[in-house]
Amino acid sequence: RAKQQGRATYQVFDTGLDREIQAREASRQRFATALPEGELRLHYQPQVDIFGGEVIGAEALVRWQHPEEGLLAPGRFLPIIEGTALEIELGEWVIEAALRQLQAWCMQGISLPVHVNISPAHLLSGEFAERLAGLLTCYPEVPARLLKLEVVESAAIHDIQTALSVMRHCQALEIDFAIDDFGTGYSSLTHLRQLPVDLIKIDQSFVRDMLTDPDDMAIVESVIYMANRFRRPMLAEGVETLDHARALLALGCARVQGYGIARPMPAEDFPAWLRDWPGRHEWSALAMHLQK
Ligand code: C2E
Ligand code: MG
Ligand code: MG
Ligand code: MG
Helix, strand or coil: CHHHHHHHHHHHHHHHHHHHHHHHHHHHHHHHHHCCCCCEEEEEEEEEECCCCCEEEEEEEEEEEECCCEEECHHHCHHHHCCCHHHHHHHHHHHHHHHHHHHHHHHCCCCCCEEEECCHHHHCCCCHHHHHHHHHHHCCCCCHHHEEEEEEHHHHHHCHHHHHHHHHHHHHCCCEEEEEEECCCCCHHHHHHHCCCCEEEECHHHHHCCCCCHHHHHHHHHHHHHHHHCCCCEEECCCCCHHHHHHHHHHCCCEECCCCCCCCEEHHHHHHHHHHHHHCHHHHHHHHHHHC
């Protein structure tokens, strides 16, 4: 009887696990068709300098336009493909799509840097820089310096020597790097010194609560101090309100990105947003206050 019960329990557990593995595999296979079916999209979120009031770039963020489930954020599908060949395939698609968009904007007279997120596995995949160089030659009208790459700290820490050589190779192509989600990884200080990084992005988790949580405020202050000491430009993510922007500006961080300025939007909407931005007086007034 006990044996029977044991078996029954085992079977229930087994079926549950099976189902989960099968569901994951099914999503992965479904995602594999998303690329050839043209269901992936890039949305663009503006990055602005609130001191000068100008738009300084846009971050490309991938979405999956799922025919049944609607527009899916990367959190819904990136974890499923992590560690598979699809991760690299997606990464290459994103770079090419960004270059295509850059070319379209250049032809419309919009010359704006576009930041692309690069997964650690993609960066360290062995032929990253060579393939990037190849892609760049397919878009000769796009100045390479308009393409920027965002990598999280862990990408570099995993294999610092490889990361360094890939990044240097990319720099030779005039491609700059930003460290994304700065402060959430390990040994930030050492890596800041070693890595050829041209922008430090302060993670939104610290920015979000900086006005209410003294610990988060301390982290934001430290990152800004450090970035200044290392003479690296910085940008704060997750700026949702004018109060956040005001506080960041007072601390010396003028470059910001967040829902308070604009949510990520389809490329088609970007030119209209660019035209309307100078009219957002509440944001330009921030800096005028400071200059007085
Ligand atoms: P990330 O690179 O740190 O991008 C910022 C995320 O914060 C984006 O989420 C953006 O929509 C969101 N965000 C921007 N402003 C605010 C704000 O004011 N408040 C809040 N609460 N959120 C804000 P998203 O698009 O869901 O992307 C999540 C992450 O997925 C990205 O974080 C990045 O790590 C990854 N990701 C996105 N696109 C790509 C891609 O094309 N390739 C790769 N490898 N990763 C990507
Ligand atoms: Mg990013
Ligand atoms: Mg980030
Ligand atoms: Mg993030």
